[in-house]
Structures are given as C-alpha cells and as structure tokens.
Amino acid sequence: xxxxxxxxxxxxxxxxxxxxxxxxxxxxxxxxxxxxxxxxxxxxxxxxxxxxxxxxxxxxxxxxxxxxxxxxxxxxxxxxxxxxxxxxxxxxxxxxxxxxxxxxxxxxxxxxxxxxxxxxxxxxxxxxxxxxxxxxxxxxxxxxxxxxxxxxxxxxxxxxxxxxxxxxxxxxxxxxxxxxxxxxxxxxxxxxxxxxxxxxxxxxxxxxxxxxxxxxxxxxxxxxxxxxxxxxxxxxxxxxxxxxxxxxxxxxxxxxxxxxxxxxxxxxxxxxxxxxxxxxxxxxxxxxxxxxxxxx
Ligand code: HEM
Numbered sequence: 001x002x003x004x005x006x007x008x009x010x011x012x013x014x015x016x017x018x019x020x021x022x023x024x025x026x027x028x029x030x031x032x033x034x035x036x037x038x039x040x041x042x043x044x045x046x047x048x049x050x051x052x053x054x055x056x057x058x059x060x061x062x063x064x065x066x067x068x069x070x071x072x073x074x075x076x077x078x079x080x081x082x083x084x085x086x087x088x089x090x091x092x093x094x095x096x097x098x099x100x101x102x103x104x105x106x107x108x109x110x111x112x113x114x115x116x117x118x119x120x121x122x123x124x125x126x127x128x129x130x131x132x133x134x135x136x137x138x139x140x141x142x143x144x145x146x147x148x149x150x151x152x153x154x155x156x157x158x159x160x161x162x163x164x165x166x167x168x169x170x171x172x173x174x175x176x177x178x179x180x181x182x183x184x185x186x187x188x189x190x191x192x193x194x195x196x197x198x199x200x201x202x203x204x205x206x207x208x209x210x211x212x213x214x215x216x217x218x219x220x221x222x223x224x225x226x227x228x229x230x231x232x233x234x235x236x237x238x239x240x241x242x243x244x245x246x247x248x249x250x251x252x253x254x255x256x257x258x259x260x261x262x263x264x265x266x267x268x269x270x271x272x273x274x275x276x277x278x279x280x281x282x283x284x285x286x287x288x289x290x291x292x293x294x295x296x
Contacts (some may be wrong), residue, residue: 004141006085021082025089028056029096046104053097055180058166060090061132062187065163069194073204073266084139087159091136094129121172124165131162163188171226178226179251186219186255194262205266212259220252 004010007019032052035041041048067083070076105112116122135156137143144152167188170181190211197207224238241247 009081015078015081017078018081018085021085025060025085028052028093046100050097050100050104053093053100054170057090057093057097057132058170058184060086060093061159061163061166062184062191064090065159065188065191069191069198069208069262070265072198073194073208073262073269075269088136088139091132094132098126098129121169124172125169128162128165128169131158131165135159135162160192176231178223182219182223182226183251183254185222186215186251187258189218190215190255190259190262203266205263205270208259208262208266212256212263215259216252216256219255220250223251 004012006022007015009015009018032041032049035052036045036049064083064086067079067086071079102109102112105115116126135158138147138152138155147155167181167185170184171178174181193211193214194207197210198204200207202210220239220242224235227233227238228235242250242252
C-alpha cells in the first residue's frame with residue numbers, strides 16, 4: 001500500500017494549506033517538549049504535560065468542528081482537506097494525555113483501570129478517548145471506502161457526543177476556576193448553533209449572528225450555574241461579573257467575540273463573488289474528500 005504524504009492533495013500535488021496546518025499541529029507538542037527540556041514544567045513535569053496535552057485535545061476537537069461552518073461562511077471549500085488531519089491530531093494529543101496519565105500512575109495498569117472505573121471524570125474522559133479512537137481508526141481512505149460514505153457519516157456524528165463528554169471531563173477536573181472549560185463549552189454551543197441555523201436555511205451572516213446572540217449568554221448561564229451548583233457560589237455574583245469591566249474578559253465575552261468574527265467572515269463573503277467563484281458554484285458536498293466532506 002502506498003502512503004500519501006499528509007501535505008499533498010489527493011492528486012499528489014503539494015498543498016501549502018495542508019503543509020502549514022500539518023506543521024502547526026506539531027507546534028503545541030514542540031512547545032511542551034521545549035518547556036520540559038528547559039525545566040519550565042518543574043516541579044511537576046508529568047502533571048503539567050498531562051494538562052497541556054488535555055488542553056490541546058479539546059482545542060483541536062473544537063477546531064475540527066469549526067472547519068465546516070468556516071468553510072461555508074468563508075466559501076473556502078479547500079478547508080475541508082484539513083478537517084481529518086485536525087481530528088486525527090486531536091486523537092493523538094488525547095492518546096498522549098492518557099499515556100502520560102499512565103506514566104504518572106507509575107505504569108500500574110490495574111490501578112489506572114480501577115481509577116477509570118471509580119472516578120467519574122476519568123470514566124467520562126476514557127469514554128471520549130474511545131470515541132476519538134473509533135473516529136481516527138475509521139478515517140483512512142481505505143476504511144471510508146470499506147464502510148461506505150453513508151455509514152461513515154453516521155458514525156462520525158459521534159463527535160457530537162464526544163465533544164460534550166470531553167468538555168464535561170474538563171469541567172469536572174477543574175478545581176476552583178472553570179473559566180476555560182466554560183469558554184470552550186460556549187464555543188461548542190456557538191459551533192453547534194451555527195450548524196443548526198444553516199440547516200434552517202438562514203443566510204450565513206444571520207445564522208452566525210443568531211448563534212453569537214444565543215451562545216454568549218448561554219456561556220454565562222453555564223458558568224454561573226456550575227459555580228452555583230458545584231461551588232455554592234451565588235448565581236447572581238458570577239452572572240453579574242459578565243457586566244463588569246474589572247473582571248474582563250469573561251468566557252461569555254470571548255464566545256461573543258468569536259461569534260462576531262464568524263459574522264464578519266460571513267458578511268465579507270457576501271460581496272459579489274469573483275468570476276472564478278461564480279463559474280464554480282459551491283457544491284453541497286465536495287466530492288473528492290468523499291464521505292469526509294459531509295458534515296459533521
Ligand atoms: C478525549 C479525551 C480527553 C480529553 C479531551 C481530556 C481533556 C482534559 C483537559 C482539558 C484537562 C484539563 C487540563 C488543564 O486544566 O490544564 C484534563 C485533565 C486531566 N485528564 Fe483528561 N482528557 C481526556 C481523557 C482522559 C483520560 C482517558 C484520562 C485518564 C484515564 C484523563 C485524565 C486526566 C487527568 C488525570 C487530568 C488532570 C486532573 C488534575 O490535575 O486533577 N483524561 N483532561
């Protein structure tokens with residue numbers, strides 16, 4: 001079997017986009033390795049690495065979910081070529097995260113298994129990891145051909161379950177500060193809503209705007225509810241922080257900013273398309289990437 005270079009198109013031609021993204025996906029790992037080598041992770045290097053790898057898993061998972069809406073808003077079909085790469089990278093970081101956890105537990109696999117069974121946040125994380133492994137294993141061209149496009153698409157809808165599991169794991173392991181999990185959850189809301197409004201047939205800019213208008217307060221609601229339920233901090237105190245400049249930026253603000261960025265992209269692409277774009281209408285599903293071009 002001949003292996004295709006990840007930076008090449010299917011026709012074997014070099015793709016700058018794929019090459020840049022491919023290199024970029026190694027950047028977090030390279031940075032973590034640098035921090036490790038220079039003692040920046042002292043005194044708990046393995047713990048810090050577990051955190052770094054976990055964070056990047058969530059970030060890449062969300063990035064993979066951003067590809068489809070961004071491709072539509074920006075009318076940039078070629079973007080689809082990087083989705084699989086980003087998804088597989090998310091799995092690689094998740095695997096590193098899990099492996100580091102095993103290292104942290106002194107390679108005692110029996111203990112690791114019992115911790116996964118006993119600690120809810122680890123059970124959830126493990127379920128997300130198994131889900132990601134399933135998606136990665138079925139993402140080769142040969143596997144897509146073997147299981148068929150329709151089944152592949154059905155199976156890969158699993159990502160809509162995996163992402164909330166990953167986010168819940170993120171929330172549950174956070175001790176006092178849930179700002180980052182709350183922001184990631186808000187971004188997930190934003191991306192899901194953007195898909196929903198596209199499904200309803202809304203104009204892209206209107207869908208992006210509505211998504212931002214819903215996702216930002218939903219983020220604030222999720223954050224305040226979490227603190228109220230888990231930390232017993234009065235709901236109003238956290239909710240009101242969203243209206244204070246002193247406590248800025250709140251997760252809801254960042255989600256709103258991401259939503260505004262999507263609106264801007266969609267509006268920018270409202271301008272009359274170039275002749276080249278007009279001549280080649282946007283296909284609903286780009287054929288070449290096969291099943292991988294369909295949603296999610
Ligand atoms: C797709 C699967 C997973 C994702 C996306 C994920 C993500 C994360 C994230 C984002 C963090 C917090 C990082 C930070 O706050 O800096 C974290 C922490 C952690 N995760 Fe995961 N994780 C996953 C699976 C697992 C699995 C399978 C295990 C082990 C069985 C695990 C064990 C841990 C541990 C031990 C921590 C640190 C908790 C602490 O410091 O108290 N994770 N994970």
